[in-house]
Every structure is written in C-alpha cells, then in structure tokens.
Amino acid sequence: MSVVNRLRVFNFLYFAMFALFLSFLPVYAAKVGISGTHIGFVLGVGSFVSIVSQPLWGMVSDRTKTIKNGRRLGIRRIRRSRAVSGNGGHGAARTAARRLSG
DSSP states (O other): OOHHHHHHHHHHHHHHHHHHHHHHHHHHHHHHTOOHHHHHHHHHHHHHHHHHHHHHHHHHHHHHTOHHHHHHHHHHHHHHHHHHHSSTTOHHHHHHHHHHHO
C-alpha cells in the first residue's frame, strides 16, 4: 500500500474515532456531574473556533499557495516517524500509551 493510501486510511479512521468520541462526550460528562450548560459551552467553543479558524487558514493557504507543500510535508512526517520509531510508525501511539498508563 502506498504512503498516500495509508494516509487516507489513517485520516478516515482518525476522524471516525473522533466522531465516535465526540458523540459520547456529553453523555460521559453528564454522568461525571457536569451541568448541561457547561457541556454545551465546551462543545460550542470548539465549533466556534472551527468556524472562525478554518476560513482564516484557508485564506493563508491560498495566499501562500501551500497546498502541494502541505501534502508533501505530511508525507515526510509520516516517513520520518516510521524511520525514527522503527516499528511502522506506531512509536507516537506507544509513547502516548506509556505516558497515560503512568
């Protein structure tokens, strides 16, 4: 599988998991005891930041014409992480799991 296809699969899985996480976040927060107002505020802030920041980053990208460079940079980062970790690019996930487990 080519690097580009791996990146596509990774992006699909990442955003699918993110959608699952966000759909259960209010339920978990309510169970922990956070009020509905606070839950709505936290989720609303994320949406507001997205609404404001995405057009701004789009304008910056259009003016600097960085679309191709951005793709190349992403592919380079994937290759670099695979080379550094030596285990197929899962070094960051392992490091995060170690740090979370204590």
